[in-house]
Amino acid sequence: MTALFKIALRAIKRNKLRSSLTILGIVIGVGAVIVMVSIGQGAKAFVEKQLESLGTNVLIIIPISTTHAAARGTTGIITLTAEDAFAMVKECSAISYVSPGIRTTTQVVYGNMNWTTGVSGAGPDYQIIRNWTLHGGRFITQQDVNTMAKVCVLGQTVVTNLFGALDPIDRWVRVNNIPFKVVGVLSAKGQSPTGQDQDDMVLMPYTTVQRKIMGVTYISYVLASSTTAESRFEAIDQITSLLRQRHRLRPNEENDFTVISQVEFASTVMETSHTMTVLLGSIAFVSLFVGGIGIMNIMLVSTTERTREIGIRMAVGAKEKDILFQFLIEATVLSSIGGVVGIILGIFTSKLVSYYGGWPSLLSSPSVAVAFLFSNMVGIFFGYYPAKKASRLNPIDALRYE
Amino acid sequence: MHDIVLLNDIYKIYTMGEFKVTALKGVSLSIKKGEFVAIMGASGSGKSTLMNILGCLDSPTKGKYYLEGVEVSRFSKNELAEIRNKKLGFVFQNFNLLSRTTVVENIELPFIYSKKISKNDIDKIHHIMRILGLDGFQKHYPNQLSGGQQQRVAIARAIVNDPTLLLADEPTGNLDSATSKDVMSVLTNLNQNLGITIVLVTHETDIAGYTRRVVVLKDGKVLSDTPSSSSAIPVVRAP
Numbered sequence: 001m002t003a004l005f006k007i008a009l010r011a012i013k014r015n016k017l018r019s020s021l022t023i024l025g026i027v028i029g030v031g032a033v034i035v036m037v038s039i040g041q042g043a044k045a046f047v048e049k050q051l052e053s054l055g056t057n058v059l060i061i062i063p064i065s066t067t068h069a070a071a072r073g074t075t076g077i078i079t080l081t082a083e084d085a086f087a088m089v090k091e092c093s094a095i096s097y098v099s100p101g102i103r104t105t106t107q108v109v110y111g112n113m114n115w116t117t118g119v120s121g122a123g124p125d126y127q128i129i130r131n132w133t134l135h136g137g138r139f140i141t142q143q144d145v146n147t148m149a150k151v152c153v154l155g156q157t158v159v160t161n162l163f164g165a166l167d168p169i170d171r172w173v174r175v176n177n178i179p180f181k182v183v184g185v186l187s188a189k190g191q192s193p194t195g196q197d198q199d200d201m202v203l204m205p206y207t208t209v210q211r212k213i214m215g216v217t218y219i220s221y222v223l224a225s226s227t228t229a230e231s232r233f234e235a236i237d238q239i240t241s242l243l244r245q246r247h248r249l250r251p252n253e254e255n256d257f258t259v260i261s262q263v264e265f266a267s268t269v270m271e272t273s274h275t276m277t278v279l280l281g282s283i284a285f286v287s288l289f290v291g292g293i294g295i296m297n298i299m300l301v302s303t304t305e306r307t308r309e310i311g312i313r314m315a316v317g318a319k320e321k322d323i324l325f326q327f328l329i330e331a332t333v334l335s336s337i338g339g340v341v342g343i344i345l346g347i348f349t350s351k352l353v354s355y356y357g358g359w360p361s362l363l364s365s366p367s368v369a370v371a372f373l374f375s376n377m378v379g380i381f382f383g384y385y386p387a388k389k390a391s392r393l394n395p396i397d398a399l400r401y402e
Numbered sequence: 403m404h405d406i407v408l409l410n411d412i413y414k415i416y417t418m419g420e421f422k423v424t425a426l427k428g429v430s431l432s433i434k435k436g437e438f439v440a441i442m443g444a445s446g447s448g449k450s451t452l453m454n455i456l457g458c459l460d461s462p463t464k465g466k467y468y469l470e471g472v473e474v475s476r477f478s479k480n481e482l483a484e485i486r487n488k489k490l491g492f493v494f495q496n497f498n499l500l501s502r503t504t505v506v507e508n509i510e511l512p513f514i515y516s517k518k519i520s521k522n523d524i525d526k527i528h529h530i531m532r533i534l535g536l537d538g539f540q541k542h543y544p545n546q547l548s549g550g551q552q553q554r555v556a557i558a559r560a561i562v563n564d565p566t567l568l569l570a571d572e573p574t575g576n577l578d579s580a581t582s583k584d585v586m587s588v589l590t591n592l593n594q595n596l597g598i599t600i601v602l603v604t605h606e607t608d609i610a611g612y613t614r615r616v617v618v619l620k621d622g623k624v625l626s627d628t629p630s631s632s633s634a635i636p637v638v639r640a641p
Contacts, residue, residue: 309500312500316486316512320480395459396454396459399459399498
């Protein structure tokens with residue numbers, strides 16, 4: 001067996017250019033497999049991280065301007081109110097927490113420092129729904145909401161940029177020239193899976209943002225959490241019928257809101273990655289197939305060229321299986337080399353894709369092993385016919401072959 | 403003592419489409435250990451076919467072939483390969499060495515298909531190379547050697563497995579007369595000093611003259627089987 005390996009390696013080395021052209025198809029095929037698997041797994045990990053960070057039971061209700069309103073030539077009337085949110089937690093059995101939300105981007109000033117960031121209006125349940133922990137101080141209370149208190153809770157990024165090393169609790173920041181008292185600081189959460197800095201944010205009672213900063217009465221979204229991850233579908237149904245009723249929509253009218261579940265958002269990401277996986281998978285399949293045919297073709301040429309060698313080997317006692325193995329090993333070694341090169345190329349490509357394309361990629365050693373095994377199988381599968389043909393040669397004819 | 407080779411009424415019929423060509427029509431022949439036999443005949447006489455059958459490269463259509471008392475005429479392809487590996491050695495007209503493979507690797511080729519090569523085998527290869535005057539050519543490639551040297555390498559390969567029978571098919575056919583003489587003296591030496599049984603196919607009378615027995619074939623039959631006339635050495639017959 002070792003001797004057969006030596007023979008095969010020597011034959012491959014003898015025709016370096018031919019061998020490298022032969023394995024090209026396998027290289028591309030295995031490379032595509034690696035990229036496919038790493039992108040697929042990367043997307044899966046991304047989604048899992050997203051769900052972990054946002055919660056599987058979080059629902060976001062956002063208003064949409066209706067076609068009806070657009071027909072009147074307006075940009076649409078936002079119909080979602082804080083009362084809708086409270087009705088949800090009261091009426092819907094599958095909802096446990098709600099927080100009305102409104103968001104704007106503005107400049108926050110402390111002393112001679114300023115920082116432009118997102119100011120989010122929230123209710124007291126926001127902390128539970130989004131699973132925030134406090135670094136210090138307290139969170140927004142119901143009383144803050146009721147009194148439109150000029151208080152705020154800062155994310156870590158804002159703290160760093162405005163206060164540096166100072167403790168911001170009980171200090172005053174200015175937004176739109178109105179002073180707000182810092183009552184709490186959130187613990188750092190870091191980047192969201194989509195790459196946003198979750199700590200770059202200022203929280204205030206939603207009533208404060210509505211009246212003191214934006215001067216509006218509507219809210220721009222409602223954050224809700226269903227009792228369990230499984231009850232989210234029930235919760236979506238309950239919210240939908242409740243809001244339709246509260247907004248007095250006729251059966252033929254479309255919803256003036258939409259309910260988004262994080263899980264559904266995640267599955268969209270999964271679907272996209274699935275499409276990519278299928279695409280890359282078909283490239284991989286076609287290249288591996290073409291690569292396999294390439295190997296078969298070269299092996300057929302090679303066995304014909306070496307007919308006399310086969311005859312000599314048979315004359316000195318090589319059995320059918322010796323010849324079969326010799327060429328099968330040659331084909332397999334060829335495709336394995338292709339596999340290794342393909343794996344390296346694939347790893348490189350998927351790193352490149354995730355670096356420039358912003359697409360997450362993750363590579364596990366089992367998938368590399370599977371890709372390598374696959375390239376071996378291609379070699380065995382497509383090398384078998386030429387090897388079998390060589391082993392069936394009649395020694396007398398083979399010896400006479402010119 | 404039994405014969406090393408015993409052919410009993412051997413027929414070989416080739417079917418080519420609708421035609422049937424009978425290459426051998428009842429050849430019977432026995433060869434004893436230590437003999438040096440020449441098989442002669444015009445082309446088409448069946449001598450190549452006989453050689454192939456003797457060399458276990460082909461099986462007879464009819465008749466029996468005993469090699470060292472074992473009937474090999476009905477052996478399978480694999481069994482024949484095994485016999486070739488263990489009991490036969492071949493020397494061909496066109497040397498049939500593996501190109502781009504060193505001399506040593508060519509000589510050890512039969513071992514690759516039978517066992518792991520031991521220190522003993524390596525010593526043996528060196529010994530044989532010394533006997534055949536190939537010392538120093540171990541790492542050479544066949545195309546770096548002269549025709550005579552290449553044929554010596556082929557002979558070395560043929561005897562490395564201590565064959566029962568050495569078959570030489572026109573071994574001097576591609577060589578000039580001086581080199582032919584040289585190769586023939588190598589074969590004669592192997593026969594006389596090492597007692598290797600040799601069957602040689604040739605159409606040249608002077609080459610046949612090196613042997614001690616000449617079998618002439620004609621139209622697939624044995625025409626004559628006589629002691630070699632020009633041989634300097636008296637024919638030794640087993641009692």
